[in-house]
Amino acid sequence: MAAWDIRPLTSDIGAEIHGVDLREELDDDTVAAIRQALLDHLVVFFRDQPVTPDQHLAFAERFGPINVAPFGPKLDTHPAITVLDQVAPVGGLAARWHSDNTYMPNPPLGSVLRAVEMPDIGGDTCFANMYKAYEHLSEPMRELVDGLEAAHDLTYTLSRAIDEGLAKEHLDMMQAEYPELIRPVVRVHPETGRRALFVNSNFTTRLVGVTEAESDVLLAFLLNHVRSPEFQCRFRWAADSIAFWDNRAVQHFAVPDYTERRLMHRVTVEEWD
Numbered sequence: 001m002a003a004w005d006i007r008p009l010t011s012d013i014g015a016e017i018h019g020v021d022l023r024e025e026l027d028d029d030t031v032a033a034i035r036q037a038l039l040d041h042l043v044v045f046f047r048d049q050p051v052t053p054d055q056h057l058a059f060a061e062r063f064g065p066i067n068v069a070p071f072g073p074k075l076d077t078h079p080a081i082t083v084l085d086q087v088a089p090v091g092g093l094a095a096r097w098h099s100d101n102t103y104m105p106n107p108p109l110g111s112v113l114r115a116v117e118m119p120d121i122g123g124d125t126c127f128a129n130m131y132k133a134y135e136h137l138s139e140p141m142r143e144l145v146d147g148l149e150a151a152h153d154l155t156y157t158l159s160r161a162i163d164e165g166l167a168k169e170h171l172d173m174m175q176a177e178y179p180e181l182i183r184p185v186v187r188v189h190p191e192t193g194r195r196a197l198f199v200n201s202n203f204t205t206r207l208v209g210v211t212e213a214e215s216d217v218l219l220a221f222l223l224n225h226v227r228s229p230e231f232q233c234r235f236r237w238a239a240d241s242i243a244f245w246d247n248r249a250v251q252h253f254a255v256p257d258y259t260e261r262r263l264m265h266r267v268t269v270e271e272w273d
Contacts, residue, residue, distance in 0.1 A: 006037055006044075013129040013250070014233030015041035022049045022059050022242065031062045034244075038110070039192055043127045043233070043245035043252075050240045051114065053078040053265070060112045060267040063244075067108045067270040069101065071158060071167040071174065075265065084113075084264040094254035097128065097226045098202035100247050100268065103154040103178050109271040110247045113264055115237040122258030124236050125243065128251045130196035132231035134186060137197075145222070148185040149208040150199050154178050157202045182208055185222070189248055190271070196249040199223065226251055 005018040015037060020030060037044050051059070057080060060066060066080045075081040089095060101107055113125075134142065158174055161167035185207070187198035199222050207215040234255075235243060245252060248271070 004033065006041075008041060009045075009233040009235070012132050012231050012233075013042045013127055014045070014235070015043075016045045016047065018047075020046065022046060022051050023055050026059070026062060035063060038244060038246055042129055042131075042250045043235075043243060045235055046242040046244075047238065048240055049114070049242050051242070053081055056081065056112065056114055056265060056267055060269050064109050064269040064271065067101075067268040069266075069268060070104075070178065071161060071169045073166065080267060082266040082268070084266060085261070087261050088259060089254065089256040089262070095256040096201040097223070097251045097253045098200040099130075099198070099251050102183070102198070102200060102203045103152045103181060105181065106271050108247050108268045110245050110250075111266050111268045112242060112244045113266045115239055115241045115263075116265055117261055117263040118237050118239055119258040119260035119262055122255065123262045124234050124255045124257075126232050126234045126253045126255065127243075127245060128226055128228075128253075129231040130198065130226070130249045130251060131189075131194050133197040133226055133228070134195050136228065136230065137225070142186075144218075145185045145197070146195075148210070148218075149182050150185050150219070151180050151205045151208060152183055152203045153180045153205045154203065156205070180205075187248065192249075194249070197222065197226065200226070200251055 003019040006015050008015045017037060053075060057066065057078065068080050069082050073083045075083050100111060155175060158167060158171055162171060183198060185199055186195050188195055199219065201223050204219065207219050
């Protein structure tokens with residue numbers, strides 16, 4: 001552990017971890033240290049990690065069971081790995097501030113994303129701290145959102161994915177399997193006990209228990225608030241870089257500023273029961 005080097009990217013979110021080789025089988029102390037760094041910094045980054053798909057999965061499995069995404073392209077040889085392969089991403093679903101799969105009964109703990117091939121310029125990912133998003137609200141606004149709930153639904157995102165050829169699933173079948181869920185607007189993190197804003201552009205459709213007009217205005221405000229740079233970091237990828245983020249307290253945004261191939265492999269980790 002003495003050889004470790006953890007370098008924060010900002011005071012509020014993000015850190016690069018140096019001195020660990022993710023191709024190796026990690027001991028329990030190393031896994032515990034990475035998990036603590038994740039809780040402390042919300043997203044951690046590793047560079048120069050030419051892992052195989054098996055090694056990618058093995059690393060993710062040290063933090064929980066693998067969560068296979070219900071839709072989207074998968075790696076042929078490893079169907080637990082989602083493939084994100086784009087050239088002209090303007091208007092894409094990843095270019096919206098979001099948490100992953102919040103329409104699921106148990107949203108994932110986090111994701112381990114590896115850069116396989118990157119454009120010469122562009123393709124960064126931004127990450128935002130949802131603890132700070134909540135804390136930056138005024139006290140009256142925090143009191144208001146503490147008592148609110150919101151609907152999470154896959155319809156918009158899956159419809160877009162089908163239209164763009166990124167999903168082959170049938171919308172009606174997926175809607176039946178994953179009906180709309182009602183969740184608190186503010187989530188208490190199960191490990192840290194901290195309060196985090198928990199609405200996102202891809203899956204949160206409305207606020208519950210208020211009028212439609214009130215929902216439209218307040219939800220739009222909260223989704224725009226997430227975009228504030230005060231609690232963000234931005235990561236510049238290179239091939240074989242890896243990001244591991246806490247989906248319970250982080251939103252992310254893939255910057256669509258490139259016109260060359262950007263190929264990523266993602267493994268998602270389930271929350272423990």
